[in-house]
Amino acid sequence: MAGQKIDGIEVSNAVKEILKDAVKKLNSENVVPCLATVLVGDDPASATYVKNKHIACEKIGIKTKDHKLSADITQEELNKIIDKLNNDKEVHGILVQLPLSKQLDEFATISRISPIKDVDGLTPQNVGLLSMGKSILRPCTPSGIMEMFYYYKINLEGKNIVMINRSNLIGKPLYHLLLQNNATVISCHSKTDNLNEYCKNADVIISAVGDRSKFKLTSDMIKQDAIVIDVAISRHEGKLVGDADYDDIIQKASWVTPVPGGVGPMTVAMLLKNTVTAASLSKEIVG
Numbered sequence: 675m676a677g678q679k680i681d682g683i684e685v686s687n688a689v690k691e692i693l694k695d696a697v698k699k700l701n702s703e704n705v706v707p708c709l710a711t712v713l714v715g716d717d718p719a720s721a722t723y724v725k726n727k728h729i730a731c732e733k734i735g736i737k738t739k740d741h742k743l744s745a746d747i748t749q750e751e752l753n754k755i756i757d758k759l760n761n762d763k764e765v766h767g768i769l770v771q772l773p774l775s776k777q778l779d780e781f782a783t784i785s786r787i788s789p790i791k792d793v794d795g796l797t798p799q800n801v802g803l804l805s806m807g808k809s810i811l812r813p814c815t816p817s818g819i820m821e822m823f824y825y826y827k828i829n830l831e832g833k834n835i836v837m838i839n840r841s842n843l844i845g846k847p848l849y850h851l852l853l854q855n856n857a858t859v860i861s862c863h864s865k866t867d868n869l870n871e872y873c874k875n876a877d878v879i880i881s882a883v884g885d886r887s888k889f890k891l892t893s894d895m896i897k898q899d900a901i902v903i904d905v906a907i908s909r910h911e912g913k914l915v916g917d918a919d920y921d922d923i924i925q926k927a928s929w930v931t932p933v934p935g936g937v938g939p940m941t942v943a944m945l946l947k948n949t950v951t952a953a954s955l956s957k958e959i960v961g
């Protein structure tokens with residue numbers, strides 16, 4: 675029997691419905707949640723991601739401020755903009771879209787964001803809190819994946835989970851969240867020997883490679899009834915695809931996320947959630 679789709683659009687809509695009420699409650703307390711985005715350069719994919727984040731915010735009543743900066747901006751100029759947003763009482767969340775231009779220092783940039791406005795959960799303070807199980811603002815893609823597990827009541831306890839990604843945005847934060855749900859987590863990456871062996875033994879595979887010419891997950895590589903979370907999105911032969919061959923994998927897996935319509939919408943939904951949380955935090959601090 676074929677497996678079931680994990681529908682990121684359905685789950686993200688459920689999250690957004692709850693957030694709409696939370697925004698109304700904040701409004702009644704004279705708080706209008708506000709997200710400021712910073713986009714450096716004119717990479718079309720990054721511009722589309724940021725635009726989609728703005729549209730999603732506006733749909734649920736989150737105000738947005740847009741900062742589009744020239745690709746050759748200096749670190750000093752960027753720092754000044756972040757400082758201004760840190761001090762702007764109207765702004766509750768700050769998102770600096772990654773990657774940055776080559777002359778900029780990603781670590782220095784992210785570290786400059788005030789941790790209570792860090793709706794990406796990427797500042798050293800929030801990364802530390804996450805590793806200790808005490809985080810409030812968590813990275814959006816990993817927390818979106820966890821939200822999908824909770825929504826479909828997929829219990830991770832004792833499960834053997836193979837992740838193929840070790841980035842600060844996905845693999846590392848997800849490692850902590852999975853561990854906190856009592857899973858056994860193996861972090862694989864581009865230098866892992868015998869990756870196929872890990873995949874074959876996994877109850878859950880979370881794949882975020884994003885290059886079909888290097889890696890493609892097919893049904894012969896997974897065990898019967900495995901769960902496959904496909905985080906990747908790339909253009910291949912004119913189509914948007916993930917790492918997994920969805921039509922093939924779903925014949926053997928128990929649950930699979932499609933691309934598009936899987937993890938992507940969840941990333942945006944969790945950004946909205948973090949912004950609403952940051953706005954609520956600001957109220958506790960100010961009022």
Ligand code: GUN
Nearest residue numbers: 769770771772773794814
């Ligand atoms: N670039 C790709 N994904 C992300 C994300 O989740 N946050 C930021 N800031 N940049 C990204």
